[in-house]
Amino acid sequence: MFSSGGGQPPxxxxxxxxxxxxxxxxxxxxxxxxxxxxxxxxxxVAVVALIAIIWAATGVYTISPGENAAxxxxxxxxxxxxxxxGLHWWWPSPVGKKDVVMxxxxxxxxxxxxxxxxxxxxxxxxxxxxxxxxxxxxxxxxVVQYRISNLNNFLFNVDDxxxxxxxxxxxxxxxxxxxxxxxxxxxxxxxQRSIDDVLVRGRELVESDTRTRLQxxxxxxxxxxxxxSVQLQDVKAPEEVREAFDDVLRGRQERETRINQALAYEADxxxxxxxxxxxIIQAAEAFRQSRIETANGESLRxxxxxxxxxxxxxxxxxxLYLEALESVLPSVTKIVVDGSNDPLIIVGxxxxxxxxxxxxxx
Numbered sequence: 001m002f003s004s005g006g007g008q009p010p011x012x013x014x015x016x017x018x019x020x021x022x023x024x025x026x027x028x029x030x031x032x033x034x035x036x037x038x039x040x041x042x043x044x045v046a047v048v049a050l051i052a053i054i055w056a057a058t059g060v061y062t063i064s065p066g067e068n069a070a071x072x073x074x075x076x077x078x079x080x081x082x083x084x085x086g087l088h089w090w091w092p093s094p095v096g097k098k099d100v101v102m103x104x105x106x107x108x109x110x111x112x113x114x115x116x117x118x119x120x121x122x123x124x125x126x127x128x129x130x131x132x133x134x135x136x137x138x139x140x141x142x143v144v145q146y147r148i149s150n151l152n153n154f155l156f157n158v159d160d161x162x163x164x165x166x167x168x169x170x171x172x173x174x175x176x177x178x179x180x181x182x183x184x185x186x187x188x189x190x191x192q193r194s195i196d197d198v199l200v201r202g203r204e205l206v207e208s209d210t211r212t213r214l215q216x217x218x219x220x221x222x223x224x225x226x227x228x229s230v231q232l233q234d235v236k237a238p239e240e241v242r243e244a245f246d247d248v249l250r251g252r253q254e255r256e257t258r259i260n261q262a263l264a265y266e267a268d269x270x271x272x273x274x275x276x277x278x279x280i281i282q283a284a285e286a287f288r289q290s291r292i293e294t295a296n297g298e299s300l301r302x303x304x305x306x307x308x309x310x311x312x313x314x315x316x317x318x319x320l321y322l323e324a325l326e327s328v329l330p331s332v333t334k335i336v337v338d339g340s341n342d343p344l345i346i347v348g349x350x351x352x353x354x355x356x357x358x359x360x361x362x
Contacts, residue, residue: 059089063083063086069099070101111143149224158223
């Protein structure tokens with residue numbers, strides 16, 4: 001990473017007013033003899049005024065939505081970046097200098113690989129290969145998304161050599177400074193975790209910790225960069241041992257599948273078992289309540305009969321006797337014999353009575 005006490009703006013050509021006036025005098029010298037000294041002076045002043053107006057007009061510039069302008073006067077940065085949209089004016093070159101840059105644009109930096117317009121990737125092994133906390137080698141490719149948080153700091157606080165491979169010009173901190181900071185942060189985070197955390201379990205935590213550490217590094221340089229996100233792309237074991245790691249990953253996936261199937265079975269069986277248990281409990285409760293009510297009714301009926309018996313013992317005894325016969329005899333054929341000299345046999349079943357005379361008793 002590279003830093004300095006402030007990036008030096010490019011040298012501007014010196015502005016020599018005497019030299020310009022001398023050249024104008026040489027041009028209009030011939031005409032001066034014919035027009036006279038006063039007239040040539042007025043002409044020179046008019047020409048200089050016209051040049052000054054044209055020069056001043058070149059200082060007009062526009063701030064579009066999402067843009068900021070960094071202003072310099074004789075090479076010194078002036079105040080905070082201009083962020084108000086619309087037309088503005090600043091001293092034209094060589095007196096002043098302005099840099100209008102889109103600051104809300106989300107920019108992208110690739111670590112461990114370089115992609116092109118055809119969306120093909122070229123691996124950069126010296127960036128991608130690193131050692132995990134359990135001393136395994138892991139191939140990590142990462143994308144950093146960022147934006148400019150302070151234009152003055154972004155342009156003038158870090159003297160960066162740039163990166164031609166990623167089309168980053170010299171002087172901008174999103175060249176080597178951002179790449180080296182991202183690589184340092186990622187190597188530190190990966191070096192504190194096992195390869196399983198990086199490959200499978202802890203990818204989100206690796207991304208979060210790397211983003212936090214990278215932002216801290218950039219803040220120490222006051223680089224004017226805000227890290228929006230850090231996203232791991234291809235994370236894999238080296239080619240020599242990749243097949244073994246793939247077998248382990250397949251085994252873990254199968255284990256997770258079996259666990260999920262067991263959990264699904266549990267979620268299906270347990271509720272149904274609980275429902276059946278609740279149904280049985282409710283049926284038993286209903287049966288219990290029915291028996292209790294029946295017993296209460298029987299006891300109340302017995303008490304009522306007992307009270308009637310105490311009041312009228314003979315009548316109650318006779319009624320109970322008849323009720324007992326009524327409950328026993330409906331399905332039995334009955335023969336009733338009276339005590340007269342001409343007995344009568346009544347044959348019937350249930351309530352169907354069939355009278356039949358018979359002879360005298362033997």
